[in-house]
Amino acid sequence: MRKNHTLTRAFAALACAAVVCAALPACGAKDTGSTTLPERTDVEVIAFQQPWTSIAKECTSTYGPEGVAYVEVSPPQETVQGTQWWTSYQPVSYKLDSKLGTEAEFQDMIDECAAAGVGIIADVVLNHTTGAATSGTDGWKEGTAGSRYNPATGQYPAFTDADGQYPDGVDAKDFHDYDNGASINGYLDQQEVQEGRLSGMWDFDTSSEKVQDIQSGYLAKLYRMGVKGFRIDTVKHISNEDIKGIKDRMAQKVGKNPDDIFWIQEVIGNAAEASGIQPKNYFDTGTVTQFAYASNLNSALRGDVSSLTDLAERLGDTKRNPFAIPSKDANVFVTNWDTARNDGQAITYKDGALYPLANAFMLAYDYGTPRLLSDYRFSDHDAGAPGATDTSVPAVDFDEACATDDGDWNCQQRWTPTRGMIAFHNHVHGTKVEDMQEPTASVIAFSRGDKGFVAFNNGDDAYEHEFTTTMPDGEYCDVYAVQDCSKTVRVRKGHVHVTIDPQSAVALYSGATKQTHPASDTAVDPSTRRH
Incomplete structure (x- = not known):
């Protein structure tokens, strides 16, 4: 980091x-x-x-x-x-x-x-500020706190310095005037992108x-x-x-x-x-x-998840990819408010069980700083x-x-997979992805040193398999499935035998056992909401 x-x-x-x-x-x-x-x-x-x-x-x-x-x-x-x-x-x-x-x-x-x-x-x-009005003789309007501004003339008197300088705010001369106030029409000219008006909004100099x-x-x-x-x-x-x-x-x-x-x-x-x-x-x-992270997850979890095995190298290695962002510099997400409104661009709450699955992969994998969305x-x-x-x-x-x-x-912050995988992420932080396994085009699994193991199934059918893991022997809570450790998985001699439900996951980490996660009669599974 x-x-x-x-x-x-x-x-x-x-x-x-x-x-x-x-x-x-x-x-x-x-x-x-x-x-x-x-x-x-x-x-x-x-x-x-x-x-x-x-x-x-x-x-x-x-x-x-x-x-x-x-x-x-x-x-x-x-x-x-x-x-x-x-x-x-x-x-x-x-x-x-x-x-x-x-x-x-x-x-x-x-x-x-x-x-x-x-x-x-x-x-x-x-x-930028607001859209630049081009019609009407009296262009003065009020903001949400009552500040007056004129988008027709570029007058924003309430943009004053916090230390008391510039008491008159800003006006048209404090904005770029690229091509007489033209909006951005393409992205091949750097000056146009950085001095033109985005969607017609006044562009600060x-x-x-x-x-x-x-x-x-x-x-x-x-x-x-x-x-x-x-x-x-x-x-x-x-x-x-x-x-x-x-x-x-x-x-x-x-x-x-x-x-x-x-x-x-x-x-x-x-x-x-x-x-x-x-x-x-x-x-x-x-x-x-790193917007490419969202698009890669979108493609893989709707198709072949084995394409995720080298995701960190493809997105983070600047020698391999001139548009890459190294892990220490990358902020990653499954979706944000913009991509969620561009239909099909990213996995969102409207995609049911794929959405918590994608967020779980992001929290389990070792690339970038993860960003979740509550919307x-x-x-x-x-x-x-x-x-x-x-x-x-x-x-x-x-x-x-x-x-x-x-x-x-949507309350994503309270879903069971969200809670479990945040704890997983925090516990395995600093370890490497090891022992990557992809037995089918719908299943991928890996360990995080001796601290964690996850397996993902984006298929339409349950999948039973015996994976290898670097985790020590023991009985661990499946934190993707439950919050109260009512579902456990045992690791024996470097192997873990699990059945993964359709479009679901199994996640274990060394800090989540029966002793550390006592049973609760109030536990519920909010991950079922709208899935």
């Missing part, structure tokens, strides 16, 4: 209040009264379009106890009004009063999550000292509030020199080495695009999103969170939302 991941180790020293697991429908084994936080490494969960008060409670009840290291929140700044989810990605100021809560609620969430051992990652929009001061000030404020990392939206539309300049300024303002600030950059690698906007250009400033059901691709209005998103009580299988929220 990069140096900026070392901060996750510090969370293990924090203490949180005891959580009464029996009160949660998806919590599994009863709480033992211990206040010691579980083992955690680098697992991230994207809490998509969820209010700060809801995330704060979920950190205490779920994310902290199950070993999540980070929760990534949707952009916290003031935006255009509208019920659609994408309005969160059109800022009108860097005020922290948004549809998802107030600045005070944002601070409370950071503090409550930190107490549970969970760091907050803020999704940040630096490339991120090379200017003024813009860098305002944006680095915003990031510094978030960092001082306790935000542990930043996911930077649409980074390939910002030059690598500019993004480095913004990060360096921010680091200077908070007195940190830039390399010690956790920085995730959204860059979509594509061989048919300009060389200057490829992922490799951004390795020096932080981790990079809501949708049929309209533009639809915002359940109950969203033009200016707010209502709080969600996940105890109620996750209690039945017909709710609006």
Whole structure:
């Protein structure tokens, strides 16, 4: 991992209040009264379009106890009004009063999550503001917190520096004017991609000292509030020199080495695009999103899973693949909110049992930093969170939302395979994938040193087989299937004989035995929700 991941180790020293697991429908084994936080490494969960008060409670009840290291929140700044989810990605100021809560609620969430051992990652929009209106004589509008802006003239007076500079905000001269304000029409010209308007939105001149001061000030404020990392939206539309300049300024303002600030950059690698906007250009400033990971899982789990045997080499070896992202620089995911809305591009909750299976592979395999998604059901691709209005998103009580299988929220963070595989990932962290086996085109298995073993079956029929493993002899809980160790698998003399259900998995790790996972009469299997 990069140096900026070392901060996750510090969370293990924090203490949180005891959580009464029996009160949660998806919590599994009863709480033992211990206040010691579980083992955690680098697992991230994207809490998509969820209010700060809801995330704060979920950190205490779920994310902290199950070993999540980070929760990534949707952009916290003031935006255009509208019920659609994408309005969160059109800022009108860097005020922290948004549809998802107030600045005070944002601070409370950071503090409550930190107490549970969970760091907050803020999704940040630096490339652009809003769409550039071209008609009408009075173009003044109001953002979600009441800030006025004029998309027709490019006037955004509320974009002021956090330290009190630039009290008049920004105007048209603070944006790029590529080809007289033209939108991006292709991706072969680096200048067009990085100075043209993405979907017609005003494109910040991120090379200017003024813009860098305002944006680095915003990031510094978030960092001082306790935000542990930043996911930077649409980074390939910002030059690598500019993004480095913004990060360096921010680091200077908070007195940190830039390399010690956790920085995730959204860059979509594509061989048919300009060389200057490829992922490799951004390795020096932080981790990079590996979109090819999602597409490879999508293809393999819908077809031949043996293609996953050399996935890390294909995606991470820059000598073998000029568009590769080394494991230490890669942020990986099964799906995110964008790919989930591009039908067929990635495996999503709509694919039933394939979805937890894909997330389990990501958490079991040794490549990149894993990112899970917690989102809501949708049929309209533009639809915002359940109950969203033009200016707010209502709080969600996940105890109620996750209690039945017909709710609006998917509750992936509470599914049995999710909980089991997060614990698996944290326990085997630092070991290598060994003893790869692929007896059929539908089955793949491997060990993680002497700490873990997994086998995956994406076929339509159950599969019985005796695998080899480097795990020591013993009886282990199948953490993919249950939370209470009511299903166990025995390892004998380096062999494990299992029957894997259709589109399912078996997962064992040395920290999950009858002794460490006592039976619970309250355990349920939330992985059956909508599968």
